[in-house]
Amino acid sequence: MKKIALLVLLSTLFFSYTEAQVHTTFEMRYITSDSKADGETDFTGESEWMSLDQRIDFLNKYAAFASGFYGNLGLDKPLIGDGDIRQTVRRIKPQPLTNVRQTLRLADWRAYGYRAGKAEDVQNAFAGWTVVNGATVKDGSLILEDCAVERNLDPIRWRFRLHLDVKKVGSGCTIVFHKGGKPLLSTRLADKVFSLSSGMNKGNGHYDSSVPLHLEIYGDFTNNRFFVTVNGKSVACLIGEADIREIDKMVIRSEGTTEIDDISLFNFVEDRTNKHTPYSSVLLINEDFNDVLPMQGWQSLDYDDSAWKQVTLPSSHGGLREKEESYYLRKKIHLTDFERAVLKLETIDPGGEVWINGQPVAVINNRHPYDLDVTEYLQRNQENLIAVRVKPYKAAHRMLHSPSDPYIGWFLGRATLILTNRCMIKDVFAYTGSLDGAARQVNRILLQYSGVYAFEGSVEVNYYPWFPVEGEKVATMKQNIEIRPSVDNEIVLEMPVDNPVLWSPESPNLYRVEVILRDKEGREIDDYMLTTGIRTISQKDGNLYVNNRPEILKGAQILGSRYPVETMSKNYKCVSDETIAKDLMMIKEMNGNLLRLHVHAEKDTTDGINDPRYAEYADQLGVYLLWQTAAWIREGEAWNVDLEGYPKFMRQVCNHPSIVMWEASNHPNRFKLHDISDSHDFVTRVYRTLSAVDTSRLISPTSFWQHMHYGNYDGSLDKEGNPIVPNPVLMEKLMTRGSQDAYTGYGAKWTALRKAPNKWAASCLAANDKAYFNFEHEESAAQPNWTLAEKEPWFKIQSYEWEYEKGSIGRLLDASEWRISQAFQAFAAWESMKKQILIGYDGFSWCSLESGSNMFTYQKPLIDPFGIPKLAYYANQSVFQPIWAGSSNVDVVYGPADHISPVLFNLGQPKTVDLTIELKNDKGKRIDRKIFKNIQVAGGRTVVNLDGFRFKTVPDGYYFLVYTVKEQNPPYRHKE
Incomplete structure (x- = not known):
């Protein structure tokens, strides 16, 4: 064991000396000798000083400086290359296979789309193409x-x-x-x-x-x-x-x-x-000029599917080109002997049929994951056929961001066939109960026996290092058990893991957990394999803690609309491995650590995704996930959340350490049409349903708490400020707080940011108890670089958000002013997020990461459809640095009595740093500078307010303050 420990230590602590780390940010200010600008001025609003023309000039100069500062002068450089994405996908380790049971991943299938009347329609179309001599349709x-x-x-x-x-x-x-x-x-x-x-x-x-x-x-x-x-x-x-x-x-x-x-x-x-x-x-x-194939007997083993296309699961069908077609899939597999067979389906979305060897096994009418006992349908020692029909789908309650094409892709998720003993391990959930030197790992093992008498035996749990480096066993526990027949039996084993290597976004270390089931003679009859990370999540003193250290969730959400427009609907909920990797890589490049799953095409009915690939990739790439599940709803009546299915979706992904919070709904908005019991009953039902499955993560019933009746943090006041009897569920330790606070979005005046936080957020922050998250902040809209979209139908189409510019800037910006539009979004993003962090916000999710919604006219996203970052992406990147400096307020114009009040923010280890603040003019020339040496910055989550000062007197005009934080005595760091 000492040798093993040494190998693990060497593999995870391979050090190299690094250069001192430097973190830079900048702020733009107008400096004037006019005393009317003294105090905290607004960009627009109650204390605004600049005229409209000055604001436009301000933003124009901001765009020129920022694009150079961030190294993308033309705002036309892709963030991540296709080759880098493919390389990342290749590096993702597949989940480990079992040693006792046979785990057969049914990846490659034959697939075909068909609807009634298709053959007649195709023949009529062929006749139209071949009406002239010399035109024929042959061989596709x-x-x-x-x-x-x-x-x-x-x-x-x-x-x-x-x-x-x-x-x-x-x-x-x-x-x-x-x-x-x-x-x-x-x-x-x-x-x-x-x-x-x-x-x-x-x-x-x-x-x-x-x-x-x-x-x-x-x-x-x-x-x-x-x-x-x-x-x-x-x-x-x-x-x-x-x-x-x-x-x-x-x-x-x-x-x-x-x-x-x-x-x-x-x-x-x-x-x-x-x-x-x-x-x-x-x-x-x-x-496509292909003949329509006959479908009679498609469920039978001897049906000829050689002309069907080869696909890899998950696989989708849909969009206008495939509308109304059922999606038929077939998989042939030769089996030897087995006692019990279970077919595990991640999802058949939105439902369909499962056939084996020509026999119907299941008719499914929801998106839930299924474990189907198919023992009686499979033939031993011969070839078998598994056939699935996925029924077509058409969005009936389109939400405002949906594509015009309502045929949102229907798909078959990944499928696995388990061949094992009649007594089997049905499921395992492994999580960290506590960290105090050793990790206390809780292993909830679900066992099932299809016999008629009780089964006696033992179960053993083993932990092995798995990612990034595999190693030998580091912890083990064994317990004798008795399994009752015909019902699920849960066994809970708590065991220590000494000297655990923790999972975090900076160090995404994973363990392989092996569970072995033995009969009373000690023979191995079944096993179960999973991967997980050792990490804890908690909230106290108004902060979020991961592994007992303060943390901030920093990222954005995805909406599901992917380029190009012609296939957007087909691929809406089922994307490629490369798309998943790209989403997570863009978050990491942004200095982020969070991706919020937010995929939905309908507004009042259950929607969303529960794609385990996101969790598997995020585990290894080091990204937190706010998880929605396919039981989630966007808006309308909160009771439309699929509370029956939600626990099933949770169990499908609950071993992934990247998932840090369960989110039951986005912003159901009808609470206030009912009395307060509606809010009470909903949060109680959600909390009890979800916490019955998992007590290791935070829970949020909605991401827009202000739609509910509660007027303050503990729910002792209603929305009008009247005293009410609090719902005790609100104070449960897993229940979190947050909303969708957009201080500079939706055309808001700068005044809203200057006076932040809003009343609800202020109540939650002042409580200094639970963490507070900005679940969805849409700071403002920004036009893309239109020259990149010349060949696209959305070219120079202004968004429905265009009107916001009247409030936030003072007038509409035309397409030629797209750089100015991006400048305001970035300028506002930095100032708003900076202030929110300084007043205690614990997490952000920008809406959204990728462009594509509203037929690619939605302009809030940080990255355009071609993977080109907007200026606001870089602003997020700046504020997401582990340590940064800026001014302590959001004053836009410095008058003669104003001082620069520097502030340092640090999240992580204690540091000694030097801070240089340079004053530059709009040509980038340095005018003056101020240096603070040997600043002691405490660890954890720390704000250091430095002495205010003034630069030398300068002519009235636009200036840039460049803040450079340089760490002293850099520590030894892990060599990549």
Whole structure:
């Protein structure tokens, strides 16, 4: 054991000496000799000093300085490369397999989409494509031999995109869009050149004729141009006929033989009356030229599925191209002998059927995880078929951020087949009960026996280091047991783990937990394997504690809308491994440690995701998760939360240390339409339901506490300030506090930030008891870099949030002022989050991390659809540093009597630091500086207020204060 301990020590404490760490931030201020600016001035509001023109100039200069300060002058650099994402995915360790039971991960399946009437519709479509001589459909392709095919279209009057996969080009292939008999836009492929023309306007590019071609034609009548992209290479061309602003026909002409594999044409229809969905996607052409396969007997082993596509679970179907189709999946597997078989399904969303060897096993009408005992359906020592139908889905209660395409993807989650003994370990939940030198690990083991008499034997629990380095056993415990038949039996084993290596975002260490079940003769008959981290979560003295150390949750949330718009709905709830990795990597790059799961397409009914991959990846990458589950609701009546399913979803992911809080709902908003018993009953029901499953994490019934009746921290006052009898559940140790506080968002005047906190938050912070979280703060909206979105239907479409700028800035900013828009969002983000941290907030989730909602017109997100960070991303990155400096207030304009009041914030180990504050003009030239040496900063969560001072007198104007914190005597640090 000493040798093992030494190896673990060497693997986790491989040190190298590092340079002194430097942390920089900046603030922008206007400095004036006008005494009217003395005191804390607002950007806009009661104490504003600057005129509108000065504010615009202020933000313009802020954008220029900030983009250089953050190293992204053009605001066009992607945050993370695709190669880095793929490498991260490859490094994720799969969950360990068992040694006694057979754990068969059913990853690769055959899949097919089908609906009644599809065959007839496809044959009618084929007839339309082959009406001319020389046009045939064969082997999944449209073959054109020296002919032209025409398709009449519903009118296209705004923007559109054609996707065309070409297997082979003859002497030439031309695609022409017409208005009536008049050609308007033309694209030609010939001799390795693709050319564009419209009237007298022309353009061209080159392509590789040795590979299949993916062609996109994007047209934009509003901006009088169209783009052609062939295998990623794009060329633009102006639309030549100024008097024609409509397309109603497409002609494809082939010289020689051209083979086309797939065609889709999306018409983007503008709707100026709908501020939340300003345009919608309409599918005009949708052809893959494949024959529709017969579905009779699809559940049978001898059905021929060779033409079905190969997919890896989880796998989704949906969107306009696959609307109303059931998703059929088949998996063949050869089995030897076994006593008991359990099929574990993460989800069939929104429901469906399970068949085995032609026999129906289950009809499922919810999103819950299922463990199906399939012993009687499987055949031993031969091949078996597992078949699943996922029923289609259409959003019935779209929320305001949803895509126009209501066919939100339906999918089959991952599936595992367990082959084991009749007496089996059904589930295990391992968590840290306490940390006091050793870790007290609580292991709740659920056992089940399908016999008729009690089973006698023993259960053993073993802990092994697993990530990042695997090691030998470090803790073990064994206990004799008796298992009653036919019912679930829970055995709780508490055991110490000495010298534990803790899990945290900085050091995401994981253990493998092995549970072995033996019969009374000592034979191993079943086992269970999981991974977990040793860590605790608590709240006291008004702070959040992780592993008994103060912590702040720092991050953003995801909404589920992913680029591109054509497949957004299909992939809404079931994304790729690369997308999950990218989400978490973007949080880490932001100096963040939190991702809030916030995926939803409907508002009044259960929605959300419970994707264990997020937890598995976050465990290893080191990111906290606020977990929603698929029982969660966005708004409406709180009682629509699926409280029956919520515990099932919890058990599916409860071993993951990255999950730090269960969130039952977003912001149900009808509490105040009922009496106070509605709020009392809801929080009581949620708390009792969730805490019955897990007592190791925080619980929040809603992320918008102010919608409930409670007017203060302990619930002794109602929303009008009247005394009420408090609900004792509010004070349970796991129950937390928070809301959605946007001090500079929604067009708020700066005054709201200057006077922060609001009444509810002030009550919670003053209690100095539980932690307080800003579950969703939307500080303001910021336009993207429009030059990057020229080929997208949302190009220069202002968000429904546009009106906010009137309140926060003083007027609307047009598309040419997108940098100014980003400047305000970043400026406000730093000032607001800085102040919230200084007054005691314990966590943040920005809404949202990624763009895509509202048909990609939602502008609050920190990162655009192409992975380009906005300035506010960098502002978050600054305030999320472990130690930073700034001014102690949000004064925007310094008058002659104002002083700079520096403050240092530290979260973590004690430090000795030097602080340099430089005053720079708007050209970046240093005018003056102030140095504070040898500042002693205590550990934990610490605020150090330094002596106020003034720089030398400078002309009236815009200035930047650059704060540089340099740590002295840097410690030895872990070598990556």
